[in-house]
Amino acid sequence: RKEVEQDPGPFNVPEGATVAFNCTYSNSASQSFFWYRQDCRKEPKLLMSVYSSGNEDGRFTAQLNRASQYISLLIRDSKLSDSATYLCVVRGGFKTIFGAGTRLFVKA
Amino acid sequence: SQTIHQWPATLVQPVGSPLSLECTVEGTSNPNLYWYRQAAGRGLQLLFYSVGIGQISSEVPQNLSASRPQDRQFILSSKKLLLSDSGFYLCAWIPQGNGGGYTFGSGTRLTVV
Numbered sequence: 001r002k003e004v005e006q007d008p009g010p011f012n013v014p015e016g017a018t019v020a021f022n023c024t025y026s027n028s029a030s031q032s033f034f035w036y037r038q039d040c041r042k043e044p045k046l047l048m049s050v051y052s053s054g055n056e057d058g059r060f061t062a063q064l065n066r067a068s069q070y071i072s073l074l075i076r077d078s079k080l081s082d083s084a085t086y087l088c089v090v091r092g093g094f095k096t097i098f099g100a101g102t103r104l105f106v107k108a
Numbered sequence: 109s110q111t112i113h114q115w116p117a118t119l120v121q122p123v124g125s126p127l128s129l130e131c132t133v134e135g136t137s138n139p140n141l142y143w144y145r146q147a148a149g150r151g152l153q154l155l156f157y158s159v160g161i162g163q164i165s166s167e168v169p170q171n172l173s174a175s176r177p178q179d180r181q182f183i184l185s186s187k188k189l190l191l192s193d194s195g196f197y198l199c200a201w202i203p204q205g206n207g208g209g210y211t212f213g214s215g216t217r218l219t220v221v
Contacts, residue, residue, distance in 0.1 A: 034209045041217070043198055044152070046209035087151075089209070094165075096210070098144075100151035 001026055003097045004090050010103040017078045021102045023071040023088030032091040033064055035073045037084045038101065044087055047073075078106045110135035114199045114213030121220055127172075127186040129216050131199030134180065139201040141182040142210065143174055146196040158182060159204070194220045 006023045013019050025033075033050035048055065050062040050071055061074040071088055083106045088099035114131045121127060133139050143155040154167045156174035164174050171190050175183045182199055196217050200210040 032207050036209070041196075043212040043215045045212070049209060091207075094157065094159075096154070098152040 003027060004088055004099040006086075006088050006099040006102050008100060008102060010105055012105045012107065013078055015078060015080060015106055015108055017106075018074065018076050019078055019104060020075075021073045021086055021088075021104075023073075023099055025069050025071070025088075025090040025097070027090070027092050027097075028066075028069060030069075030090045030092040033062075033071050034089040034091075035060075035062055035071075036087040036089055036098075038087055039084050044098075047086070075104075078104075080106050080108060082106050110201075110211070112199065112201055112211055112213045114216060116216055117214065118217045119219070121189050121218065123191055123220055124188045127184070127189055127193070127218070129184040129197055129199075129218075131182045131184075131213055132180055133201045136201070136203060137179055138204050139180065140204055141176065142200040142202075143182065143184050144198040144200060144212075146198065148195070152198065156184070189220045191220050194218055 004025050011019055035047040036044040037047045038044040048057050048062050050064045052064050054063045059076045063072045085101040085103045087101045090097050111134045140159050142157045144152040145155055146152050157165050158176045161176055172186050196215050198215045199213040202210050
């Protein structure tokens with residue numbers, strides 16, 4: 001089993017749609033959780049941290065379920081500019097594991 | 109403000125040639141530094157990390173080495189490149205003791221031919 005697993009997609013959605021990405025992790029001792037966005041041929045950029053209580057940043061909502069070892073990212077009212085690969089990231093101590101990413105295409 | 113610089117942006121090297129990629133961070137001191145590699149269509153693989161000058165931890169045995177000659181400088185090297193060394197190399201940093209996310213450099217796209 002991979003340490004961090006994501007559905008690779010691609011997710012093809014129309015503008016304005018709501019889309020959800022899921023991620024599972026295997027190490028129950030993991031302490032910090034993040035979502036990154038990576039545009040084609042660019043470096044990953046931090047989108048948001050994920051907290052147990054859930055957190056929201058504009059159209060983006062992140063949730064963490066420690067009992068199920070599960071993280072989610074919800075994007076509401078999708079924009080063309082949201083098209084990218086979304087990476088789930090899990091950290092425990094010095095070890096940070098990146099998921100392989102979920103590709104999202106938002107179409108007009 | 110803190111910035112991270114990585115160069116070159118692209119590199120095409122023949123098999124068996126040496127490699128040196130450089131990463132520098134500005135606006136902070138004593139950062140944790142990381143080298144990652146991303147193969148085409150794959151996830152990020154941690155290669156090396158450093159918590160201080162001269163301190164290097166290797167995650168994956170391979171054809172590469174890393175050095176940290178100065179506090180804010182991290183270098184990735186190889187004496188003889190292999191075809192399998194091709195990929196997107198990313199340097200990242202985070203402040204010591206910070207539980208937040210990494211900041212990545214803009215990356216070097218290496219093609220070994």
